[in-house]
Amino acid sequence: MSWSAKQYVAFEDERTRPARDLLAAIPAGDVRLAIDIGCGPGNSTELLVERFANAKVCGLDSSSDMIEAARKRLPQVQFDIADIDTWNDSGPFDVIFANAVLQWVPDHATLLPSLVSKLAPSGSLAIQMPDNLNEHSHRLMREVAADGPWVGKLAGTAGLRTEMADASAYYSILKACCTRVDVWRTTYHHPLAGGASGVVEWFKGSGLRPFLEPLDEAERAQYLNQYQTAIERAYPALADGSVLLPFPRLFIVATR
Template sequence: MADWSPSTYLKFEDERTRPAHDLLARVPLEAPALVVDMGCGPGNSTELLVERYPAAEVTGLDSSPNMLAEARQRLPGVSFAEADAGSWIPDIGTQLVFANAIYQWVPDHLAVFPRIVTALPEGGVLAVQMPDNMAEPSHVLMRKVAAEGPWATKLKGAARQPLPPARVYYDALRPVARHIDIWHTIYNHVLDGPAAIVEWVKSTGLRPFIDPLETAEREQFAARYLAEITEAYPRTVDGKVLLRFPRLFIVAAK
């Protein structure tokens, strides 16, 4: 895929940061010395970690040069570096690995989580949040438009796989974690209309579908997708739409 767009991602900063707030509220650490924000994006989640743990050494990691550039501008006093979430393991002494909406993009993350927890010191915490919305109309319709259009062959396999059930994560982490807190939260984001839903997913879930397309194809895909979204998300009494968004949260303490 092409590099991420911080400006597009941050159009819905408040909504995207809310799950990070909710995840951080459940982290059972008072004063960790070393904290890593894996998949830090433009630094909005890193900012929360710095505010909660002002005495900690906080490092933000991401695979996107564009996101890292935005994060460095936002938090010039914080260390940021490029890293691959699929292979990265925390350095010795890291007490908190915080990951807000990154590991759904890592196909083998179910194997990565136990490796991270194993590398943490006693009492260390892995805190993860991932969208669990592949069955929502926003994503079902991406796959529908992809399969029914002239780009079907080009986009075959573009969709990411759905997350496993919560029990699967629990079973994978239980041998290495002393305590596991795992839950779902369903958000209903109030957006201006169907076009706002398209704008939301353009910076995340829609990217694997539109990045491989030529400019004219992208415009045609977006038009068809918007028509489907308009049908699937009726307007509320004040003209808004509600984007239903389930997310999975995991806090595993070693």
Template sequence: MADWNPALYTRFEDERTRPAAELLARVPLDGPALAIDLGCGPGNSTALIAARYPEAEIVGLDTSPAMLDSARARLPTLRFNLADAATWAPERALDLIYASAVLQWLPDHPTLLPRLFGLLAPGGVLAVQMPDNLAEPTHRLMREVAASGPWAKAIGDPAVAGRLGRMLEPAGYYDLLAPLAAEVEVWRTAYHHRMADAAAIVSWVRATGLRPFLDPLDADQRAGFLAAYEAKIDAAYDPRADGRRLLAFPRVFIVARKAS
């Protein structure tokens, strides 16, 4: 895919940072020596870690050079490195691996999460938050529009572009990590974000979930896809009493602590 767009991503930074803060609040560590923000993006989540653990060594990792540049500009005293969560391995054991809204992009969670958990030092914590919205109208309609227009051949299988089948049910993550961990917490929360209109909802997902659908398209195809998609979003999300739309956004949270 093309590189990420930090400006587009941070257009809804308050809403995107809220689950990151709630994940960090449930991390049962007083003072980690080494914390990794895996998939740090523009550094909004890294800033939360730095505020809670000012004495820790904190490193942000991401596959996007543009996101890393944005994170370095925000937090110039911290380290940010190019790395892929699917293959990355640290030089030493870690006290905290914090992964907010990144692992949903990667396949094979039954292998991936135990591998990450195995990188922890004794007493270390793996903290994960992932959008769980593939059944929501935003993502169901992406796949529907992708399959029905002149752009269908360029996009290919909508299920592949839409990352269907990658995530487990919340209980599946518990079963995956409970045999390895001293303690595991798993929960699911549905946020309801106030959005100005259908165009705002499209702008939100254009920074994330729409990227695999739009990246293969030329300019005319992209414009046509977005117009068709926005019309369906407008019909799917009714205006509320104040004229705004409510974007339901479920997320799965996992906090697993290694035995000391």
């Protein structure tokens, strides 16, 4: 699946807020090497650079478009194109930061201990993942995918996102290899101008991408039309025409 830095940064403030909240929960300590995995256009990496001013900070992402944007934004930082699934740098890292990315990487029961193994003693793995597969926004993506001429093309799309385990499962996986595990869940409520079209624009930069990518131009327009109509019903506009988008997210900071 390809990512567009331009579409992603359209809601950069809102998307970066969970990264700030995640970073604030990493325990204080001597950080010499930190990495932002799934760094996107460098918005989350920028926070690491600010907080760990004396550390070497680097970033990786599987999208060349995102890495190009990140390099432009932070020319002093080393950014590499790499896939977390096959990433084999053993560090050791004092911080591994994974904001809004691991929902796209499978098999968390194997992945998370393998990321912890790349940490230095007392190092932290910090993760935030959208916990929104059961929200109207995502239920409707799947429903529209199952009701149109694109059914065949989109047959495997819903399975691309990794099903989240519950908080206690993540706690148990990480407690087996860490001294301290902090797990919490927050629902943000984002006021989006433009009503339903604001919601559609938001998800065009993230969750809708795998549903739109396999479609031709005409199908894409029709899919978006049907999706927006369904979104209008699910998220009624407020008096000023905006929509309040509830967005639950799961946070984990695990310290070795």
